[in-house]
Amino acid sequence: MSEESVLRCVLMLCCALLSANASNWLYLAKLSSVGSIRDEETCERLRGLIQRQVQICKRSVEVMDAVRRGAQLAIDECQFQFRNRRWNCSTLESMPVFGKVVTQGTREAAFVYAISAASVAFAVTRACSSGELEKCGCDHNVHGVSPEGYHWSGCSDNIAYGVAFSQSFVDVRERSKGQSSSRALMNLHNNEAGRKAILSHMRVECKCHGVSGSCEVKTCWKAMPPFRKVGNVIKEKFDGATEVEQRKVGTTKILVPRNSQFKPHTDEDLVYLDPSPDFCDHDPRTPGMLGTVGRQCNRTSKAIDGCELMCCGRGFQTQEVEVVDRCSCKFHWCCYVKCKQCRKMVEVHTCR
Amino acid sequence: MAGAIIENMSTKKLVIVGVALLLCQAFTFMVGGLIAPSPTTAVPYLATKCVDTIKHRQESKWFMPWGPNQCHKIRSFDEATAKMIEANNIVFAVHIPLPNKEMSSWFQFMLVILQFDIAFKMYNQIEDGAMVTIDVGLAYRDDTISEWTEMAHSFEQRKLSCNFTTAKTYENEGRYYECDLMPFMEVGSVSHKYYLLNMRLPVNERKKVNVGIGEIKDIRLVSIHQNGGFTQVWFAMKTFLTPSILIIMIWYWRRITLMSRPPVLLEKVILALGISMTFINIPVEWFSISFNWTWMLLFGDIRQGIFYSMLLSFWIIFCGEHLMETQFFEALVLGRGELKMCVSCVPAIQIFPERPTNKSQDQTERNRFSVYWKQVGPIVFGSFCLFIFDMCERGVQLTNPFYSIWASDVGTELAMAFIIVAGICACLYFLFLCFMVFQVFRNISGKRTSLPAMSKARRLHYEGLIFRFKFLMLVTLICAAMTVIFFIISQVNEGHWHWGEHTVQVNSAFFTGIYGMWNLYVFAIMFLYAPSHKRYGDEQSSGQCITGDAGANSGEDIQLTTTITHVDGPTEIYKMTGKEAQE
Numbered sequence: 001m002s003e004e005s006v007l008r009c010v011l012m013l014c015c016a017l018l019s020a021n022a023s024n025w026l027y028l029a030k031l032s033s034v035g036s037i038r039d040e041e042t043c044e045r046l047r048g049l050i051q052r053q054v055q056i057c058k059r060s061v062e063v064m065d066a067v068r069r070g071a072q073l074a075i076d077e078c079q080f081q082f083r084n085r086r087w088n089c090s091t092l093e094s095m096p097v098f099g100k101v102v103t104q105g106t107r108e109a110a111f112v113y114a115i116s117a118a119s120v121a122f123a124v125t126r127a128c129s130s131g132e133l134e135k136c137g138c139d140h141n142v143h144g145v146s147p148e149g150y151h152w153s154g155c156s157d158n159i160a161y162g163v164a165f166s167q168s169f170v171d172v173r174e175r176s177k178g179q180s181s182s183r184a185l186m187n188l189h190n191n192e193a194g195r196k197a198i199l200s201h202m203r204v205e206c207k208c209h210g211v212s213g214s215c216e217v218k219t220c221w222k223a224m225p226p227f228r229k230v231g232n233v234i235k236e237k238f239d240g241a242t243e244v245e246q247r248k249v250g251t252t253k254i255l256v257p258r259n260s261q262f263k264p265h266t267d268e269d270l271v272y273l274d275p276s277p278d279f280c281d282h283d284p285r286t287p288g289m290l291g292t293v294g295r296q297c298n299r300t301s302k303a304i305d306g307c308e309l310m311c312c313g314r315g316f317q318t319q320e321v322e323v324v325d326r327c328s329c330k331f332h333w334c335c336y337v338k339c340k341q342c343r344k345m346v347e348v349h350t351c352r
Numbered sequence: 353m354a355g356a357i358i359e360n361m362s363t364k365k366l367v368i369v370g371v372a373l374l375l376c377q378a379f380t381f382m383v384g385g386l387i388a389p390s391p392t393t394a395v396p397y398l399a400t401k402c403v404d405t406i407k408h409r410q411e412s413k414w415f416m417p418w419g420p421n422q423c424h425k426i427r428s429f430d431e432a433t434a435k436m437i438e439a440n441n442i443v444f445a446v447h448i449p450l451p452n453k454e455m456s457s458w459f460q461f462m463l464v465i466l467q468f469d470i471a472f473k474m475y476n477q478i479e480d481g482a483m484v485t486i487d488v489g490l491a492y493r494d495d496t497i498s499e500w501t502e503m504a505h506s507f508e509q510r511k512l513s514c515n516f517t518t519a520k521t522y523e524n525e526g527r528y529y530e531c532d533l534m535p536f537m538e539v540g541s542v543s544h545k546y547y548l549l550n551m552r553l554p555v556n557e558r559k560k561v562n563v564g565i566g567e568i569k570d571i572r573l574v575s576i577h578q579n580g581g582f583t584q585v586w587f588a589m590k591t592f593l594t595p596s597i598l599i600i601m602i603w604y605w606r607r608i609t610l611m612s613r614p615p616v617l618l619e620k621v622i623l624a625l626g627i628s629m630t631f632i633n634i635p636v637e638w639f640s641i642s643f644n645w646t647w648m649l650l651f652g653d654i655r656q657g658i659f660y661s662m663l664l665s666f667w668i669i670f671c672g673e674h675l676m677e678t679q680f681f682e683a684l685v686l687g688r689g690e691l692k693m694c695v696s697c698v699p700a701i702q703i704f705p706e707r708p709t710n711k712s713q714d715q716t717e718r719n720r721f722s723v724y725w726k727q728v729g730p731i732v733f734g735s736f737c738l739f740i741f742d743m744c745e746r747g748v749q750l751t752n753p754f755y756s757i758w759a760s761d762v763g764t765e766l767a768m769a770f771i772i773v774a775g776i777c778a779c780l781y782f783l784f785l786c787f788m789v790f791q792v793f794r795n796i797s798g799k800r801t802s803l804p805a806m807s808k809a810r811r812l813h814y815e816g817l818i819f820r821f822k823f824l825m826l827v828t829l830i831c832a833a834m835t836v837i838f839f840i841i842s843q844v845n846e847g848h849w850h851w852g853e854h855t856v857q858v859n860s861a862f863f864t865g866i867y868g869m870w871n872l873y874v875f876a877i878m879f880l881y882a883p884s885h886k887r888y889g890d891e892q893s894s895g896q897c898i899t900g901d902a903g904a905n906s907g908e909d910i911q912l913t914t915t916i917t918h919v920d921g922p923t924e925i926y927k928m929t930g931k932e933a934q935e
Contacts, residue, residue: 037873069427126398128450129396129397129398129572130398130400130417130418131397131400131417131418131447131450131451131524132418132448133451134451134452136450138453150453150696151456151458151578151581152580152581153393153578153579153580153582154393154395154579155388155393155395158396205533205574207394207465207533207535209463211653211656211657211738211742212654214743215843216839217391217392217863218842219391219392219393219394219576220394220395221394221574223396223467223572226469226527227527228527228528229527232831256498269524284601285815297677298837326475329476330557331475331476331567332562332563333432333439333553333555333562333565333566333567333568334429334432334439334553334567334568335432335433335436335437335438335439335442336433336438336439336555337433342467343718
């Protein structure tokens with residue numbers, strides 16, 4: 001190992017240690033035992049929050065349930081979007097939730113940061129509309145609230161509050177460390193990109209209600225996209241993420257594309273610093289790096305979910321298993337399914 | 353209407369009046385753009401899923417989504433499935449407004465829009481033409497502790513028009529359908545502080561109720577109400593405009609009655625226009641602040657409808673009256689070539705020596721409203737159609753706020769029929785109007801050449817006629833263009849512009865500005881088209897066209913009346929009544 005690479009490793013390790021717990025608040029999703037977060041004392045007991053986040057928690061306890069749902073939403077969506085990839089966003093029962101996979105500044109880390117920042121904004125906005133939170137769009141911390149109040153001109157969009165809360169809660173870790181490290185810059189950028197994925201895909205819906213329902217009077221509002229759509233958008237950004245490095249311009253440090261021939265990234269693009277590992281093998285030193293042994297794969301596909309790529313060339317085994325499937329079902333819109341059981345034989349391919 | 357103020361006013365005075373009106377116009381725009389907030393607010397709500405744990409339903413039980421006494425909630429329907437809760441026991445609860453807020457009667461009206469979040473599942477898709485049946489109740493209370501009082505209860509059917517934009521594969525399970533907005537509720541007054549909506553989607557497989565509507569994930573509502581600030585600015589405007597129009601109207605009618613002859617049709621129509629404007633202006637809405645008048649929304653529609661049909665009728669009659677006078681002249685010129693050769697400006701009275709035999713009969717024939725049945729008919733019929741449609745929609749909503757004519761197929765067809773008929777009437781009307789305007793212009797241009805060959809009195813009369821017509825044409829076109837432009841801006845625009853630190857509410861400016869504009873329009877018409885005290889060509893008329901004892905007669909020394917024997921064109925009897933010109 002050359003001296004340079006050793007130095008680089010040490011540096012990376014330092015960086016990794018510094019920001020190792022940056023997404024630890026996602027551990028909230030695993031805290032089902034706590035019940036709902038009702039009082040300030042619970043905030044102290046929440047694992048995974050840094051001191052400033054605990055302060056935010058105490059200041060706005062009512063929002064924390066939404067934050068926790070957001071964390072769960074982020075993990076679910078991550079697992080859905082990565083279901084066919086070698087790293088399938090598997091979580092651990094311990095902290096950090098994704099193991100050490102996202103501690104380096106990889107594409108995967110970029111995705112996790114973006115989706116989690118987006119999910120908090122989403123969940124808080126949703127909680128606003130269902131009446132769980134009291135401040136929301138009428139909160140004076142949010143920009144754009146008219147001073148005359150609700151009766152004069154109504155409140156601003158709830159999404160403004162959701163995004164503002166996400167900014168204060170999720171970004172606080174990077175902000176507290178100062179803007180110095182490139183990793184903090186990357187995280188902040190990706191957090192913002194995640195929130196932008198919601199903001200730039202808001203649907204504008206309108207209703208005409210003039211004389212006889214004509215469009216003489218028309219009211220429009222913005223509706224949040226479904227979270228699956230947000231996930232898809234961020235996944236697309238993940239596929240086209242830009243590798244960047246830190247550069248000093250004047251007194252400020254910014255991230256610029258490593259390959260100067262590439263078009264500079266926009267606010268909505270994801271950026272990453274380090275190339276991803278191949279995620280092929282189980283690495284006991286890196287929690288969360290589970291490898292692809294035993295994963296199911298698709299024999300006919302040539303993409304990443306195909307057996308060739310998924311199993312990293314180790315080959316796969318094929319089993320014929322009997323699957324009990326539900327068929328000719330009767331559904332109600334909620335909570336009621338009556339099905340027959342159909343059995344069929346399916347070939348299952350698993351990686352060696 | 354001979355000798356209107358507009359003809360006899362000096363250019364300087366006319367400019368002053370015009371500038372004053374323009375300033376008022378700018379002021380109305382500014383009131384809306386700078387003082388008023390945006391006209392309406394939309395508040396999104398997400399229905400809370402409550403569980404009705406009691407087996408036998410109690411009618412009086414209301415489910416609160418939050419706060420004290422909140423219902424037993426579930427987060428998702430997976431939870432419900434795990435707990436073996438049936439669809440019939442799930443109540444969607446929405447409290448309007450959100451916590452720590454209260455509604456106020458300044459909001460004037462409230463409409464609620466319903467939206468379903470339906471996830472795509474391969475084996476549980478939305479069937480074609482699926483209808484959703486909602487058992488909905490609306491309750492109110494005025495403080496946070498008392499019991500809820502039921503306001504309305506109904507079983508409503510709505511058509512689910514949803515489409516799935518991506519491929520229907522297993523891969524895309526969990527994506528949402530894109531569903532159209534559904535009108536859900538409309539109340540014409542917001543007199544209570546708190547409202548509560550409880551919705552159920554009862555399933556009955558035997559009767560095929562709520563079957564095949566997909567997997568509902570959430571119910572979202574959007575409530576729209578007028579902003580209190582906008583209401584206040586609006587009321588203030590109305591309160592200010594009512595006396596100004598009323599005063600000018602009284603002044604106008606006094607001038608008409610001071611004349612020795614009875615008022616002609618056009619003068620009556622202008623008065624009617626003023627009355628319908630005042631009818632809109634009168635701020636009866638102040639009462640809705642303290643009284644629970646749910647019919648206010650419908651009443652507002654009717655008032656606007658009356659004004660619009662009055663305005664349209666006015667245009668037609670204005671064109672018609674001017675057309676008759678000019679057309680009549682045209683016929684004369686063409687019929688008798690000697691007018692062109694009449695170099696010495698022989699007074700018209702000598703060319704046409706026939707005297708009217710039955711003066712009063714001519715007068716009444718000309719003033720007959722029925723002459724315009726062909727043009728006014730479409731207006732009346734069209735507005736009647738819209739009135740019926742409005743009664744079917746907002747009229748029924750007085751008793752059942754959840755009613756919507758668009759909800760059922762028959763209703764949709766009926767509503768479309770009304771609107772299409774009204775649209776055809778509008779097209780017909782505009783064709784008539786355009787044709788008439790075209791005719792008037794053709795006549796005017798034809799007459800231009802023969803103007804110098806007329807007696808002074810008559811030339812002045814026709815010049816006045818042309819000027820009056822062109823002026824109104826111009827003003828009307830400007831007003832209509834302004835309305836259309838602002839309408840388009842308000843449709844395209846986001847609703848507010850930022851100018852440095854100032855926010856300009858474009859939509860509010862549109863409403864106050866356009867409202868103010870039509871008020872000023874009516875004001876200007878009543879002022880400028882009122883009969884003048886001055887006579888034609890006061891000082892200048894020294895030549896051959898001296899009007900008789902003009903000094904004694906204060907106003908209408910020359911009257912031009914045309915008789916109409918059949919609808920298509922006026923007859924060629926031209927007369928000058930009163931003390932006519934003497935040589």
